[in-house]
Amino acid sequence: MSITEPVTATIVPRPAVAALPSYAAGKPPKPAEGLTPYKLSSNENPLGPVPAAARAAAEAQGLHRYPNPFGEALRAELAAHFEVRYDDVVTGTGSLGALTQIITTFAGTGEDGAADEVIYAWRSFEAYPIVVGTAGAKDVPVPVTPQGRHNLEAMLAAITERTRVILLCTPNNPTGPALTHTEVTEFLTKVPSDVVVVVDEAYLEFVRSPDPVDGLALYRQFPNVAVLRTFSKAHGLAGLRVGYSIAQQSITEHLRKAAVPFGVNAVAEAAAVASLRHIDEVYARVEKLVGERQKVTEALADAGWQIPETQANFVWLPLGAKSLDFAQAAGVQALAVRPFAGEGVRVSIGEPEANDRFIALCRTYSGLPGVA
Structure with missing residues:
Protein backbone atom coordinates (compact mmCIF):
# COMPACT_ATOMS: atom_id res chain seq x y z
CA MET A 1 0.00 0.00 0.00
CA SER A 2 1.41 3.37 -0.97
CA ILE A 3 1.54 6.19 1.56
CA THR A 4 0.23 9.54 0.44
CA GLU A 5 2.46 12.36 1.60
CA PRO A 6 0.54 14.95 3.66
CA VAL A 7 0.30 18.55 2.60
CA THR A 8 3.00 20.50 4.43
CA ALA A 9 2.87 23.95 5.93
CA THR A 10 5.05 26.10 8.17
CA ILE A 11 3.49 26.25 11.62
CA VAL A 12 5.12 28.77 13.92
CA PRO A 13 4.80 28.58 17.73
CA ARG A 14 4.74 31.56 20.04
CA PRO A 15 8.14 33.31 20.03
CA ALA A 16 8.60 32.47 23.71
CA VAL A 17 8.16 28.78 22.97
CA ALA A 18 10.36 28.84 19.87
CA ALA A 19 13.22 30.25 21.95
CA LEU A 20 13.02 27.56 24.64
CA PRO A 49 9.30 1.57 45.88
CA VAL A 50 8.61 -0.16 49.18
CA PRO A 51 6.60 -3.40 48.80
CA ALA A 52 3.39 -1.86 50.13
CA ALA A 53 3.48 0.87 47.49
CA ALA A 54 4.15 -1.63 44.72
CA ARG A 55 1.22 -3.77 45.91
CA ALA A 56 -1.08 -0.75 46.09
CA ALA A 57 -0.23 0.16 42.52
CA ALA A 58 -0.76 -3.39 41.29
CA GLU A 59 -4.06 -3.76 43.13
CA ALA A 60 -5.56 -0.37 42.27
CA GLN A 61 -9.23 -0.72 41.38
CA GLY A 62 -11.68 1.28 39.34
CA LEU A 63 -9.34 2.01 36.48
CA HIS A 64 -12.37 2.63 34.26
CA ARG A 65 -13.32 5.54 36.53
CA TYR A 66 -11.76 8.96 36.75
CA PRO A 67 -9.42 9.41 39.74
CA ASN A 68 -9.96 11.97 42.48
CA PRO A 69 -10.06 15.34 40.70
CA PHE A 70 -7.31 16.93 42.80
CA GLY A 71 -5.74 14.03 44.66
CA GLU A 72 -8.06 14.37 47.64
CA ALA A 73 -7.01 11.07 49.28
CA LEU A 74 -3.32 11.89 48.94
CA ARG A 75 -3.82 15.44 50.16
CA ALA A 76 -5.55 14.12 53.27
CA GLU A 77 -2.72 11.67 53.89
CA LEU A 78 -0.06 14.35 53.41
CA ALA A 79 -1.91 16.80 55.66
CA ALA A 80 -2.07 14.23 58.46
CA HIS A 81 1.52 13.07 57.92
CA PHE A 82 3.04 16.56 58.04
CA GLU A 83 0.44 18.07 60.39
CA VAL A 84 -0.51 20.80 57.92
CA ARG A 85 -3.90 22.03 56.75
CA TYR A 86 -5.59 19.99 54.04
CA ASP A 87 -6.17 23.12 51.95
CA ASP A 88 -2.46 23.94 52.07
CA VAL A 89 -1.60 20.89 49.95
CA VAL A 90 -1.85 20.87 46.14
CA THR A 91 -0.88 17.77 44.18
CA GLY A 92 0.69 17.62 40.73
CA THR A 93 2.28 15.31 38.19
CA GLY A 94 5.62 15.13 39.94
CA SER A 95 7.20 18.16 41.57
CA LEU A 96 7.65 19.55 38.05
CA GLY A 97 3.89 19.51 37.56
CA ALA A 98 3.44 21.23 40.91
CA LEU A 99 6.06 23.82 39.96
CA THR A 100 4.35 24.46 36.63
CA GLN A 101 1.17 25.30 38.55
CA ILE A 102 3.06 27.86 40.63
CA ILE A 103 4.78 29.55 37.69
CA THR A 104 1.60 29.56 35.59
CA THR A 105 -0.32 31.13 38.47
CA PHE A 106 2.10 33.82 39.55
CA ALA A 107 4.38 34.67 36.60
CA GLY A 108 3.67 35.46 32.98
CA THR A 109 2.93 38.68 31.16
CA GLY A 110 1.58 41.62 33.13
CA GLU A 111 -1.32 43.86 32.19
CA ASP A 112 1.21 46.33 30.80
CA GLY A 113 2.50 43.70 28.36
CA ALA A 114 5.85 43.35 30.10
CA ALA A 115 7.14 39.96 31.20
CA ASP A 116 7.23 39.08 34.88
CA GLU A 117 10.58 37.86 36.19
CA VAL A 118 11.54 34.57 37.84
CA ILE A 119 14.91 34.32 39.58
CA TYR A 120 16.74 31.03 40.02
CA ALA A 121 20.30 29.79 40.46
CA TRP A 122 22.14 28.43 37.42
CA ARG A 123 23.17 25.83 36.73
CA SER A 124 20.19 24.26 38.43
CA PHE A 125 17.26 22.07 37.38
CA GLU A 126 17.15 22.32 33.60
CA ALA A 127 13.34 22.43 33.50
CA TYR A 128 13.28 25.83 35.22
CA PRO A 129 13.88 27.97 32.11
CA ILE A 130 11.44 25.84 30.13
CA VAL A 131 8.61 26.25 32.63
CA VAL A 132 9.29 29.96 33.03
CA GLY A 133 9.50 30.60 29.29
CA THR A 134 6.36 28.61 28.53
CA ALA A 135 4.44 30.81 30.97
CA GLY A 136 5.62 33.88 29.07
CA ALA A 137 7.76 35.13 31.94
CA LYS A 138 11.40 36.22 31.83
CA ASP A 139 13.96 33.98 33.47
CA VAL A 140 16.70 35.62 35.53
CA PRO A 141 19.45 33.02 36.10
CA VAL A 142 22.02 33.82 38.76
CA PRO A 143 25.30 31.86 38.46
CA VAL A 144 26.11 29.41 41.24
CA THR A 145 29.40 29.79 43.09
CA PRO A 146 32.49 27.79 42.05
CA GLN A 147 31.44 25.31 44.75
CA GLY A 148 28.08 24.78 43.00
CA ARG A 149 26.09 26.62 45.70
CA HIS A 150 23.36 29.24 45.37
CA ASN A 151 24.69 32.79 45.55
CA LEU A 152 21.92 34.16 47.73
CA GLU A 153 23.34 37.68 47.92
CA ALA A 154 23.43 37.90 44.12
CA MET A 155 19.90 36.53 43.94
CA LEU A 156 18.71 39.25 46.32
CA ALA A 157 20.47 41.86 44.19
CA ALA A 158 18.62 40.54 41.11
CA ILE A 159 15.17 41.33 42.56
CA THR A 160 13.29 44.09 40.73
CA GLU A 161 9.76 45.42 40.73
CA ARG A 162 9.01 42.81 38.01
CA THR A 163 10.11 39.84 40.18
CA ARG A 164 7.21 37.50 40.92
CA VAL A 165 8.85 34.19 41.85
CA ILE A 166 12.22 33.02 43.19
CA LEU A 167 13.26 29.36 42.97
CA LEU A 168 15.59 27.79 45.54
CA CYS A 169 16.69 24.27 44.65
CA THR A 170 18.07 22.54 47.74
CA PRO A 171 19.97 20.28 47.34
CA ASN A 172 20.78 21.83 44.00
CA ASN A 173 20.34 19.68 40.91
CA PRO A 174 22.80 18.95 39.30
CA THR A 175 25.65 20.27 41.48
CA GLY A 176 24.59 18.73 44.81
CA PRO A 177 25.14 21.26 47.65
CA ALA A 178 22.26 22.09 49.98
CA LEU A 179 21.33 25.42 51.50
CA THR A 180 21.16 25.81 55.27
CA HIS A 181 18.06 26.72 57.24
CA THR A 182 19.84 29.70 58.75
CA GLU A 183 20.82 31.27 55.44
CA VAL A 184 17.42 30.67 53.82
CA THR A 185 15.62 32.21 56.80
CA GLU A 186 17.83 35.29 56.57
CA PHE A 187 17.29 35.40 52.80
CA LEU A 188 13.51 35.33 53.21
CA THR A 189 13.54 38.27 55.61
CA LYS A 190 15.01 40.36 52.78
CA VAL A 191 12.65 39.22 50.00
CA PRO A 192 9.55 41.37 49.37
CA SER A 193 6.51 39.68 50.90
CA ASP A 194 4.60 39.70 47.59
CA VAL A 195 7.26 37.58 45.83
CA VAL A 196 6.59 33.82 45.95
CA VAL A 197 9.66 31.87 47.04
CA VAL A 198 9.64 28.21 46.01
CA VAL A 199 11.77 25.89 48.14
CA ASP A 200 12.31 22.92 45.83
CA GLU A 201 13.07 19.95 48.09
CA ALA A 202 13.01 17.09 45.61
CA TYR A 203 16.03 15.49 47.35
CA LEU A 204 15.10 16.43 50.91
CA GLU A 205 15.33 12.91 52.35
CA PHE A 206 18.99 12.53 51.34
CA VAL A 207 20.24 15.59 53.25
CA ARG A 208 22.60 14.88 56.16
CA SER A 209 24.00 18.38 56.77
CA PRO A 210 24.12 19.90 60.29
CA ASP A 211 21.64 22.73 59.51
CA PRO A 212 19.20 21.31 56.95
CA VAL A 213 16.48 23.48 55.49
CA ASP A 214 13.13 22.84 57.17
CA GLY A 215 10.72 23.79 54.42
CA LEU A 216 7.64 23.22 56.53
CA ALA A 217 8.92 25.57 59.24
CA LEU A 218 9.59 28.20 56.58
CA TYR A 219 6.10 27.84 55.11
CA ARG A 220 4.61 28.35 58.57
CA GLN A 221 6.76 31.43 59.21
CA PHE A 222 6.64 33.10 55.79
CA PRO A 223 3.28 33.37 53.94
CA ASN A 224 5.07 33.77 50.58
CA VAL A 225 6.88 30.38 50.76
CA ALA A 226 5.77 27.36 48.73
CA VAL A 227 7.47 24.03 49.47
CA LEU A 228 7.90 21.65 46.55
CA ARG A 229 8.32 17.87 47.03
CA THR A 230 8.06 14.65 45.06
CA PHE A 231 7.56 10.90 45.33
CA SER A 232 9.97 10.30 42.45
CA LYS A 233 13.25 10.14 44.36
CA ALA A 234 13.24 8.77 47.91
CA HIS A 235 9.93 6.95 47.45
CA GLY A 236 11.04 5.34 44.18
CA LEU A 237 7.85 6.20 42.29
CA ALA A 238 9.32 8.20 39.39
CA GLY A 239 7.33 6.24 36.82
CA LEU A 240 4.01 7.24 38.40
CA ARG A 241 4.65 11.03 38.34
CA VAL A 242 3.27 12.32 41.62
CA GLY A 243 4.41 15.37 43.58
CA TYR A 244 2.93 18.22 45.58
CA SER A 245 3.38 21.70 46.97
CA ILE A 246 2.62 22.95 50.46
CA ALA A 247 1.86 26.64 50.97
CA GLN A 248 -0.52 28.87 52.86
CA GLN A 249 -4.00 29.33 51.46
CA SER A 250 -3.21 32.80 50.11
CA ILE A 251 -1.15 30.85 47.55
CA THR A 252 -2.96 27.52 47.22
CA GLU A 253 -6.39 29.03 46.58
CA HIS A 254 -4.97 30.31 43.30
CA LEU A 255 -2.90 27.21 42.53
CA ARG A 256 -6.00 25.01 42.48
CA LYS A 257 -7.36 27.12 39.64
CA ALA A 258 -4.30 26.31 37.53
CA ALA A 259 -4.09 22.65 38.55
CA VAL A 260 -5.00 20.12 35.86
CA PRO A 261 -8.04 18.11 37.05
CA PHE A 262 -7.30 14.38 37.47
CA GLY A 263 -3.58 15.17 37.18
CA VAL A 264 -2.59 12.47 39.69
CA ASN A 265 -3.94 9.16 38.44
CA ALA A 266 -5.55 6.51 40.64
CA VAL A 267 -2.56 4.15 40.54
CA ALA A 268 -0.12 6.90 41.51
CA GLU A 269 -2.35 8.13 44.33
CA ALA A 270 -2.77 4.64 45.80
CA ALA A 271 0.97 3.97 45.68
CA ALA A 272 1.89 7.35 47.19
CA VAL A 273 -0.55 6.93 50.08
CA ALA A 274 0.81 3.44 50.80
CA SER A 275 4.38 4.71 50.66
CA LEU A 276 3.63 7.43 53.21
CA ARG A 277 2.09 4.85 55.52
CA HIS A 278 5.34 2.87 55.39
CA ILE A 279 7.70 5.82 55.69
Whole structure:
Protein backbone atom coordinates (compact mmCIF):
# COMPACT_ATOMS: atom_id res chain seq x y z
CA MET A 1 0.00 0.00 0.00
CA SER A 2 1.41 3.37 -0.97
CA ILE A 3 1.54 6.19 1.56
CA THR A 4 0.23 9.54 0.44
CA GLU A 5 2.46 12.36 1.60
CA PRO A 6 0.54 14.95 3.66
CA VAL A 7 0.30 18.55 2.60
CA THR A 8 3.00 20.50 4.43
CA ALA A 9 2.87 23.95 5.93
CA THR A 10 5.05 26.10 8.17
CA ILE A 11 3.49 26.25 11.62
CA VAL A 12 5.12 28.77 13.92
CA PRO A 13 4.80 28.58 17.73
CA ARG A 14 4.74 31.56 20.04
CA PRO A 15 8.14 33.31 20.03
CA ALA A 16 8.60 32.47 23.71
CA VAL A 17 8.16 28.78 22.97
CA ALA A 18 10.36 28.84 19.87
CA ALA A 19 13.22 30.25 21.95
CA LEU A 20 13.02 27.56 24.64
CA PRO A 21 15.69 24.91 25.11
CA SER A 22 14.54 21.30 24.87
CA TYR A 23 14.46 19.20 28.02
CA ALA A 24 17.07 16.46 27.81
CA ALA A 25 16.15 13.43 29.89
CA GLY A 26 18.80 10.99 31.05
CA LYS A 27 19.55 8.42 28.36
CA PRO A 28 19.48 4.67 28.98
CA PRO A 29 22.79 2.77 29.03
CA LYS A 30 24.13 1.01 25.96
CA PRO A 31 25.02 -2.67 26.35
CA ALA A 32 28.66 -3.74 26.47
CA GLU A 33 29.87 -7.30 26.20
CA GLY A 34 30.27 -8.96 29.59
CA LEU A 35 28.91 -5.97 31.54
CA THR A 36 25.53 -5.39 33.16
CA PRO A 37 24.30 -1.99 31.94
CA TYR A 38 23.33 0.61 34.56
CA LYS A 39 21.46 3.87 34.20
CA LEU A 40 23.03 6.58 36.37
CA SER A 41 21.66 9.50 34.35
CA SER A 42 18.23 10.28 35.83
CA ASN A 43 18.58 10.38 39.65
CA GLU A 44 16.22 7.45 39.99
CA ASN A 45 16.01 5.30 43.11
CA PRO A 46 17.54 1.95 42.07
CA LEU A 47 15.90 0.21 45.03
CA GLY A 48 12.41 1.00 43.77
CA PRO A 49 9.30 1.57 45.88
CA VAL A 50 8.61 -0.16 49.18
CA PRO A 51 6.60 -3.40 48.80
CA ALA A 52 3.39 -1.86 50.13
CA ALA A 53 3.48 0.87 47.49
CA ALA A 54 4.15 -1.63 44.72
CA ARG A 55 1.22 -3.77 45.91
CA ALA A 56 -1.08 -0.75 46.09
CA ALA A 57 -0.23 0.16 42.52
CA ALA A 58 -0.76 -3.39 41.29
CA GLU A 59 -4.06 -3.76 43.13
CA ALA A 60 -5.56 -0.37 42.27
CA GLN A 61 -9.23 -0.72 41.38
CA GLY A 62 -11.68 1.28 39.34
CA LEU A 63 -9.34 2.01 36.48
CA HIS A 64 -12.37 2.63 34.26
CA ARG A 65 -13.32 5.54 36.53
CA TYR A 66 -11.76 8.96 36.75
CA PRO A 67 -9.42 9.41 39.74
CA ASN A 68 -9.96 11.97 42.48
CA PRO A 69 -10.06 15.34 40.70
CA PHE A 70 -7.31 16.93 42.80
CA GLY A 71 -5.74 14.03 44.66
CA GLU A 72 -8.06 14.37 47.64
CA ALA A 73 -7.01 11.07 49.28
CA LEU A 74 -3.32 11.89 48.94
CA ARG A 75 -3.82 15.44 50.16
CA ALA A 76 -5.55 14.12 53.27
CA GLU A 77 -2.72 11.67 53.89
CA LEU A 78 -0.06 14.35 53.41
CA ALA A 79 -1.91 16.80 55.66
CA ALA A 80 -2.07 14.23 58.46
CA HIS A 81 1.52 13.07 57.92
CA PHE A 82 3.04 16.56 58.04
CA GLU A 83 0.44 18.07 60.39
CA VAL A 84 -0.51 20.80 57.92
CA ARG A 85 -3.90 22.03 56.75
CA TYR A 86 -5.59 19.99 54.04
CA ASP A 87 -6.17 23.12 51.95
CA ASP A 88 -2.46 23.94 52.07
CA VAL A 89 -1.60 20.89 49.95
CA VAL A 90 -1.85 20.87 46.14
CA THR A 91 -0.88 17.77 44.18
CA GLY A 92 0.69 17.62 40.73
CA THR A 93 2.28 15.31 38.19
CA GLY A 94 5.62 15.13 39.94
CA SER A 95 7.20 18.16 41.57
CA LEU A 96 7.65 19.55 38.05
CA GLY A 97 3.89 19.51 37.56
CA ALA A 98 3.44 21.23 40.91
CA LEU A 99 6.06 23.82 39.96
CA THR A 100 4.35 24.46 36.63
CA GLN A 101 1.17 25.30 38.55
CA ILE A 102 3.06 27.86 40.63
CA ILE A 103 4.78 29.55 37.69
CA THR A 104 1.60 29.56 35.59
CA THR A 105 -0.32 31.13 38.47
CA PHE A 106 2.10 33.82 39.55
CA ALA A 107 4.38 34.67 36.60
CA GLY A 108 3.67 35.46 32.98
CA THR A 109 2.93 38.68 31.16
CA GLY A 110 1.58 41.62 33.13
CA GLU A 111 -1.32 43.86 32.19
CA ASP A 112 1.21 46.33 30.80
CA GLY A 113 2.50 43.70 28.36
CA ALA A 114 5.85 43.35 30.10
CA ALA A 115 7.14 39.96 31.20
CA ASP A 116 7.23 39.08 34.88
CA GLU A 117 10.58 37.86 36.19
CA VAL A 118 11.54 34.57 37.84
CA ILE A 119 14.91 34.32 39.58
CA TYR A 120 16.74 31.03 40.02
CA ALA A 121 20.30 29.79 40.46
CA TRP A 122 22.14 28.43 37.42
CA ARG A 123 23.17 25.83 36.73
CA SER A 124 20.19 24.26 38.43
CA PHE A 125 17.26 22.07 37.38
CA GLU A 126 17.15 22.32 33.60
CA ALA A 127 13.34 22.43 33.50
CA TYR A 128 13.28 25.83 35.22
CA PRO A 129 13.88 27.97 32.11
CA ILE A 130 11.44 25.84 30.13
CA VAL A 131 8.61 26.25 32.63
CA VAL A 132 9.29 29.96 33.03
CA GLY A 133 9.50 30.60 29.29
CA THR A 134 6.36 28.61 28.53
CA ALA A 135 4.44 30.81 30.97
CA GLY A 136 5.62 33.88 29.07
CA ALA A 137 7.76 35.13 31.94
CA LYS A 138 11.40 36.22 31.83
CA ASP A 139 13.96 33.98 33.47
CA VAL A 140 16.70 35.62 35.53
CA PRO A 141 19.45 33.02 36.10
CA VAL A 142 22.02 33.82 38.76
CA PRO A 143 25.30 31.86 38.46
CA VAL A 144 26.11 29.41 41.24
CA THR A 145 29.40 29.79 43.09
CA PRO A 146 32.49 27.79 42.05
CA GLN A 147 31.44 25.31 44.75
CA GLY A 148 28.08 24.78 43.00
CA ARG A 149 26.09 26.62 45.70
CA HIS A 150 23.36 29.24 45.37
CA ASN A 151 24.69 32.79 45.55
CA LEU A 152 21.92 34.16 47.73
CA GLU A 153 23.34 37.68 47.92
CA ALA A 154 23.43 37.90 44.12
CA MET A 155 19.90 36.53 43.94
CA LEU A 156 18.71 39.25 46.32
CA ALA A 157 20.47 41.86 44.19
CA ALA A 158 18.62 40.54 41.11
CA ILE A 159 15.17 41.33 42.56
CA THR A 160 13.29 44.09 40.73
CA GLU A 161 9.76 45.42 40.73
CA ARG A 162 9.01 42.81 38.01
CA THR A 163 10.11 39.84 40.18
CA ARG A 164 7.21 37.50 40.92
CA VAL A 165 8.85 34.19 41.85
CA ILE A 166 12.22 33.02 43.19
CA LEU A 167 13.26 29.36 42.97
CA LEU A 168 15.59 27.79 45.54
CA CYS A 169 16.69 24.27 44.65
CA THR A 170 18.07 22.54 47.74
CA PRO A 171 19.97 20.28 47.34
CA ASN A 172 20.78 21.83 44.00
CA ASN A 173 20.34 19.68 40.91
CA PRO A 174 22.80 18.95 39.30
CA THR A 175 25.65 20.27 41.48
CA GLY A 176 24.59 18.73 44.81
CA PRO A 177 25.14 21.26 47.65
CA ALA A 178 22.26 22.09 49.98
CA LEU A 179 21.33 25.42 51.50
CA THR A 180 21.16 25.81 55.27
CA HIS A 181 18.06 26.72 57.24
CA THR A 182 19.84 29.70 58.75
CA GLU A 183 20.82 31.27 55.44
CA VAL A 184 17.42 30.67 53.82
CA THR A 185 15.62 32.21 56.80
CA GLU A 186 17.83 35.29 56.57
CA PHE A 187 17.29 35.40 52.80
CA LEU A 188 13.51 35.33 53.21
CA THR A 189 13.54 38.27 55.61
CA LYS A 190 15.01 40.36 52.78
CA VAL A 191 12.65 39.22 50.00
CA PRO A 192 9.55 41.37 49.37
CA SER A 193 6.51 39.68 50.90
CA ASP A 194 4.60 39.70 47.59
CA VAL A 195 7.26 37.58 45.83
CA VAL A 196 6.59 33.82 45.95
CA VAL A 197 9.66 31.87 47.04
CA VAL A 198 9.64 28.21 46.01
CA VAL A 199 11.77 25.89 48.14
CA ASP A 200 12.31 22.92 45.83
CA GLU A 201 13.07 19.95 48.09
CA ALA A 202 13.01 17.09 45.61
CA TYR A 203 16.03 15.49 47.35
CA LEU A 204 15.10 16.43 50.91
CA GLU A 205 15.33 12.91 52.35
CA PHE A 206 18.99 12.53 51.34
CA VAL A 207 20.24 15.59 53.25
CA ARG A 208 22.60 14.88 56.16
CA SER A 209 24.00 18.38 56.77
CA PRO A 210 24.12 19.90 60.29
CA ASP A 211 21.64 22.73 59.51
CA PRO A 212 19.20 21.31 56.95
CA VAL A 213 16.48 23.48 55.49
CA ASP A 214 13.13 22.84 57.17
CA GLY A 215 10.72 23.79 54.42
CA LEU A 216 7.64 23.22 56.53
CA ALA A 217 8.92 25.57 59.24
CA LEU A 218 9.59 28.20 56.58
CA TYR A 219 6.10 27.84 55.11
CA ARG A 220 4.61 28.35 58.57
CA GLN A 221 6.76 31.43 59.21
CA PHE A 222 6.64 33.10 55.79
CA PRO A 223 3.28 33.37 53.94
CA ASN A 224 5.07 33.77 50.58
CA VAL A 225 6.88 30.38 50.76
CA ALA A 226 5.77 27.36 48.73
CA VAL A 227 7.47 24.03 49.47
CA LEU A 228 7.90 21.65 46.55
CA ARG A 229 8.32 17.87 47.03
CA THR A 230 8.06 14.65 45.06
CA PHE A 231 7.56 10.90 45.33
CA SER A 232 9.97 10.30 42.45
CA LYS A 233 13.25 10.14 44.36
CA ALA A 234 13.24 8.77 47.91
CA HIS A 235 9.93 6.95 47.45
CA GLY A 236 11.04 5.34 44.18
CA LEU A 237 7.85 6.20 42.29
CA ALA A 238 9.32 8.20 39.39
CA GLY A 239 7.33 6.24 36.82
CA LEU A 240 4.01 7.24 38.40
CA ARG A 241 4.65 11.03 38.34
CA VAL A 242 3.27 12.32 41.62
CA GLY A 243 4.41 15.37 43.58
CA TYR A 244 2.93 18.22 45.58
CA SER A 245 3.38 21.70 46.97
CA ILE A 246 2.62 22.95 50.46
CA ALA A 247 1.86 26.64 50.97
CA GLN A 248 -0.52 28.87 52.86
CA GLN A 249 -4.00 29.33 51.46
CA SER A 250 -3.21 32.80 50.11
CA ILE A 251 -1.15 30.85 47.55
CA THR A 252 -2.96 27.52 47.22
CA GLU A 253 -6.39 29.03 46.58
CA HIS A 254 -4.97 30.31 43.30
CA LEU A 255 -2.90 27.21 42.53
CA ARG A 256 -6.00 25.01 42.48
CA LYS A 257 -7.36 27.12 39.64
CA ALA A 258 -4.30 26.31 37.53
CA ALA A 259 -4.09 22.65 38.55
CA VAL A 260 -5.00 20.12 35.86
CA PRO A 261 -8.04 18.11 37.05
CA PHE A 262 -7.30 14.38 37.47
CA GLY A 263 -3.58 15.17 37.18
CA VAL A 264 -2.59 12.47 39.69
CA ASN A 265 -3.94 9.16 38.44
CA ALA A 266 -5.55 6.51 40.64
CA VAL A 267 -2.56 4.15 40.54
CA ALA A 268 -0.12 6.90 41.51
CA GLU A 269 -2.35 8.13 44.33
CA ALA A 270 -2.77 4.64 45.80
CA ALA A 271 0.97 3.97 45.68
CA ALA A 272 1.89 7.35 47.19
CA VAL A 273 -0.55 6.93 50.08
CA ALA A 274 0.81 3.44 50.80
CA SER A 275 4.38 4.71 50.66
CA LEU A 276 3.63 7.43 53.21
CA ARG A 277 2.09 4.85 55.52
CA HIS A 278 5.34 2.87 55.39
CA ILE A 279 7.70 5.82 55.69
CA ASP A 280 10.13 3.97 57.96
CA GLU A 281 10.80 1.51 55.14
CA VAL A 282 11.31 4.41 52.73
CA TYR A 283 13.86 5.97 55.09
CA ALA A 284 15.68 2.65 55.46
CA ARG A 285 16.13 2.49 51.69
CA VAL A 286 17.31 6.08 51.58
CA GLU A 287 19.88 5.29 54.26
CA LYS A 288 21.33 2.57 52.05
CA LEU A 289 21.72 5.07 49.20
CA VAL A 290 23.29 7.64 51.53
CA GLY A 291 25.79 4.96 52.54
CA GLU A 292 26.60 4.31 48.89
CA ARG A 293 26.92 8.06 48.31
CA GLN A 294 29.49 8.28 51.09
CA LYS A 295 31.39 5.36 49.60
CA VAL A 296 31.48 7.08 46.20
CA THR A 297 32.48 10.53 47.47
CA GLU A 298 35.24 9.14 49.69
CA ALA A 299 36.61 7.05 46.83
CA LEU A 300 36.62 10.05 44.48
CA ALA A 301 38.45 12.14 47.06
CA ASP A 302 41.04 9.39 47.49
CA ALA A 303 41.48 9.34 43.71
CA GLY A 304 42.21 13.08 43.62
CA TRP A 305 38.85 14.43 42.55
CA GLN A 306 37.57 17.69 44.02
CA ILE A 307 33.79 17.81 43.70
CA PRO A 308 31.06 19.90 45.36
CA GLU A 309 29.73 18.52 48.64
CA THR A 310 26.62 16.63 47.61
CA GLN A 311 23.56 16.23 49.80
CA ALA A 312 21.51 14.55 47.08
CA ASN A 313 21.49 11.11 45.44
CA PHE A 314 24.06 12.10 42.83
CA VAL A 315 27.52 13.59 42.45
CA TRP A 316 28.70 16.37 40.15
CA LEU A 317 31.98 16.12 38.27
CA PRO A 318 33.10 19.64 37.17
CA LEU A 319 34.78 18.39 34.01
CA GLY A 320 34.17 21.40 31.79
CA ALA A 321 35.27 20.71 28.23
CA LYS A 322 35.86 17.04 29.04
CA SER A 323 32.27 16.37 30.04
CA LEU A 324 31.18 14.67 26.83
CA ASP A 325 34.42 12.71 26.69
CA PHE A 326 33.85 11.34 30.19
CA ALA A 327 30.26 10.41 29.32
CA GLN A 328 31.54 8.50 26.31
CA ALA A 329 34.11 6.70 28.46
CA ALA A 330 31.34 5.77 30.89
CA GLY A 331 29.27 4.46 27.99
CA VAL A 332 32.05 2.08 27.05
CA GLN A 333 31.66 0.68 30.57
CA ALA A 334 27.87 0.29 30.07
CA LEU A 335 27.18 3.24 32.39
CA ALA A 336 24.77 5.97 31.33
CA VAL A 337 25.59 9.32 32.99
CA ARG A 338 24.23 12.83 32.40
CA PRO A 339 26.71 15.21 30.75
CA PHE A 340 26.17 18.96 30.48
CA ALA A 341 28.40 19.99 27.60
CA GLY A 342 31.17 22.35 28.64
CA GLU A 343 30.15 22.26 32.31
CA GLY A 344 30.17 18.91 34.04
CA VAL A 345 28.69 15.46 34.49
CA ARG A 346 26.00 14.41 36.94
CA VAL A 347 26.16 10.79 38.07
CA SER A 348 23.35 9.24 40.10
CA ILE A 349 24.06 6.94 43.01
CA GLY A 350 22.96 3.53 41.77
CA GLU A 351 23.35 -0.13 42.59
CA PRO A 352 26.58 -1.06 44.46
CA GLU A 353 28.06 -2.72 41.37
CA ALA A 354 27.28 0.34 39.26
CA ASN A 355 28.88 2.61 41.85
CA ASP A 356 31.98 0.40 42.01
CA ARG A 357 32.34 0.49 38.23
CA PHE A 358 31.94 4.29 38.24
CA ILE A 359 34.63 4.58 40.93
CA ALA A 360 36.97 2.40 38.90
CA LEU A 361 36.45 4.64 35.87
CA CYS A 362 37.17 7.77 37.90
CA ARG A 363 40.39 6.24 39.22
CA THR A 364 41.72 5.75 35.72
CA TYR A 365 40.30 8.81 33.96
CA SER A 366 42.95 11.44 33.27
CA GLY A 367 42.64 15.14 33.99
CA LEU A 368 40.84 15.83 37.26
CA PRO A 369 39.54 19.42 37.31
CA GLY A 370 38.41 20.31 40.79
CA VAL A 371 36.50 22.80 42.87
CA ALA A 372 38.41 25.54 44.67
